[in-house]
Amino acid sequence: MPSFLTDAMPLTPTWWDIGTRITLTLVAGGLIGLDRERGGHAAGFRTTILVALAACLAMIQANLLLSVYGKTPGSFTQMDVLRFPLGVLTGVGFIGGGAILKRGDMLTGVTTAATLWFMTVVGLCFGGGQILTGIVATAIGFVVLSPLKRLDTWLRCEQKATLVVRASNGNIPELSEVLNPLTCHVGFLSLQRTADGSAEVTFELRWLANDPDASARAIVNALSNTHDVADFSMKSVTT
Structure with missing residues (x-):
């Protein structure tokens, strides 16, 4: 793995590292959320930011607990830091399920649910210090949700x-x-x-x-x- 990728993922992040991750998550969530808000979708600006931020904070918490990962000789339990991001993904599944509605033959909210799930993964990337991955994912997600949506105007x-x-x-x-x-x-x-x-x-x-x-x-x-x-x-x- 290139050194510039691992440098952004220190075992013990500083306050500067944590602040950078949270800021980038807010920017990513705001960029995607603003596009959804303008489209009048249920999960708009604030919801998208909160979902991404929750995932980021869970991953930061997991990063901070890496130093106590495992089981000490005098303990009865073993800490599994991966339960934090997995718990967030499970919770977002419930939110996404609530965003999908079926009224007769009409199904609504599929892209909204997928956007929330996508932003959760983006937040996990930033929270884990995978800055480049999160930035690239945010850019791709914005292109898919905004410019590519114009294909609907001519696609049969x-x-x-x-x-x-x-x-x-x-x-x-x-x-x-x-x-x-x-x-x-x-x-x-x-x-x-x-x-x-x-x-x-x-x-x-x-x-x-x-x-x-x-x-x-x-x-x-x-x-x-x-x-x-x-x-x-x-x-x-x-x-």
Whole structure:
């Protein structure tokens, strides 16, 4: 291992070392947290900083206890300093699980939970004195969360929706003529007949689009001109 990496990880860190680690953690947490705050996510500026800072302090505490690691001849227990960072990672798992919500077919908070877990690892890097690793990880994380997010504006992703159409004759309507020009694939799911002899037919729709809302409106408008649309619901994952 290069000497400049090991020099930043002394067995007994000074107050200057501890202050540097905490400061870098605050900067990293603030940089990532500010991006999440601007996006209106649940775990924003302060939450991201606190998660990273908790991991950093746990790792600093583990570093300070390295000098008493092991079991002395007169002791009955053995200290395991790795329990500090492992405990932090376990705790962040609960926070991340609380950030992920599922409402029907919509799943939200996946990227938020991943960001909290990522910032925990960054905090552990800084707290353990792995300064270069933490800086590089922070830069990569910021690029993934901010500039790369712009790919969503032009990247065509598969969209899914559930469509319910009322058929007055009780038969399954033919939707391909309307949906094929929109490059939308349709699959039959179920048919439920009503007392008046009509039926409600449920379909699953799949199509590629870089703007889910605009493409969904175009599909609904096209279907509304020729069919009685009872319900249209998107299946999506929100970060």
